[in-house]
Amino acid sequence: NREPDFDALVKKGHELIEAGMSAVVYCGSMGDWPLLTEAQRQEGVARLVAAGIPTIVGTGAVNSKEAVSHAAHAEKVGAQGLMVIPRVLSRGASPTAQKAHFSAILKAAPSLPAVIYNSPYYGFATRADLFFELRREFPNLIGFKEFGGAADMRYAAEFITSQDDSVTLMA
Template sequence: MSNIFNGTMPALMTPCTTDRKPDFDALVRKGRELIEAGMSAVVYCGSMGDWPLLTEAERQEGVASLVAAGIPTIVGTGAVNTREAVAHAAHAAEVGAAGLMVIPRVLSRGASLIAQKHHFSAILAAAPKLPAVIY
């Protein structure tokens, strides 16, 4: 397996239309532009991205749009709970993303070492064939 975590991987923000809806066509155009400029992959919905502002369906549509366009995509799994993070990892694997960016639980409840270990293990188990970086 090649290492997807090489080179430069900029984070993408989701462009919006004038009526403040996600513009996935513009997202794909920006992703293509970055890959054509020499980036090795893009990160979508990473820890500093706009994932808290998107619905789950919008988030998955953004991932699916990038991957379908042939853009190597590292998918952020950040979520307010482990169940949602696991769903993002499973969706990334299902659509053929290049890898995962996994962050700790974002709420203070469950921040113990045991809870974090469970969180990471559950996410990685949902997409066992995808390379992942714990960020």
């Protein structure tokens, strides 16, 4: 019937936690989230959280308004954190536009720890200056997820995590 199987989602979430994961990331990068409606994505989050599964919510969306909606919903239902994803359909977006996008998301869920998901494949690379500018304004920004290649990982290690020991680098 082409509807999401939320029971299977919750079952898989429990399996992952029982296997030793500390949380699940729901709609964390590109994956199949574009096939879901905003309501379906939010129902998936609500079901995972209600089942007691620690859930990190990906904020990928076709526009900032939807990304903000996902962040606010995540905070409202008790998710554990956010994976903040750049404007995915804005190839070559300016740092100013990305800052506005990231800021709106972080502002929508100030109590949730958040990680910036950096993937140059999205058409924008988050650099250290922007990351630390955001971090000064949003203390809930605690980490940086790098998805680029070896050079991007070296950059993140040298210019982001080496600048602040409290920042977590994820690969």
